Amino acid sequence: MQQVIIKVDADIELTQLERADAKAIFETIDSQRDYLGKWLPFVAFTRELSDSEAFVASVVNAPADHFELVFAIRKGREFIGLIGYKDTDKLNQKTEIGYWLSKDHQKQGIVSRSVERLCAYAFDQMGINRIQIKCAVGNVPSKRIPQRLGFKFEGIERAGELMPDGTFTDLEVYSKLKFD
Numbered sequence: 599m600q601q602v603i604i605k606v607d608a609d610i611e612l613t614q615l616e617r618a619d620a621k622a623i624f625e626t627i628d629s630q631r632d633y634l635g636k637w638l639p640f641v642a643f644t645r646e647l648s649d650s651e652a653f654v655a656s657v658v659n660a661p662a663d664h665f666e667l668v669f670a671i672r673k674g675r676e677f678i679g680l681i682g683y684k685d686t687d688k689l690n691q692k693t694e695i696g697y698w699l700s701k702d703h704q705k706q707g708i709v710s711r712s713v714e715r716l717c718a719y720a721f722d723q724m725g726i727n728r729i730q731i732k733c734a735v736g737n738v739p740s741k742r743i744p745q746r747l748g749f750k751f752e753g754i755e756r757a758g759e760l761m762p763d764g765t766f767t768d769l770e771v772y773s774k775l776k777f778d
Contacts, residue, residue, distance in 0.1 A: 642762035
C-alpha cells in the first residue's frame, strides 16, 4: 500500500506513521510528560524509546483487518504530534479520531484543520458515515475541536478511560455524520 500523505495547508502535513517516527514521538513525550500526561494515559507507560518503537510497530505491522491510518503531524519537516483513526468498524461505516499535539504548537488551529481533513478523507475515501471524538471531561482545549467543527455532543461515557493513577475519567462523546 502506498503511503498516505494529507496536505492540511501550506505549513502542515499529515504523513502516515512509519518506523522512523518512533524517536521523535518518544522525544516529544519525554520532554513534555507533565503537559501531555495530564490527559493522555499512555504517557505514563512510555518510559523508553523502545515503548514508542513498539507502538509504531503495532500500527505499521497491524494485520489488514485491524489496520488503522495513523499520521504524524508535521510543521515543515518537524514532528509536532499524532492524529489518526481508531476502532474503525467497516461493517457499520464508523470510526473515531484521536489526536495529541506538542505544547509549543497549541492554539494555532493545527489540530482543528487536521481533524477537518481527516473527516473529509474518511467520508470521501474510506466510505465512513459516522466519526466520533471522545475527550476527557475537563479537557476544554480538546473538546473545542469537535465543537468548532460542527460535531454533535451525544453525552458522557461514564468511567470511559482508565488513568495511570488507577482512577477512571468520564469522556464527552461527539459525533459527525457524513451528511451533517
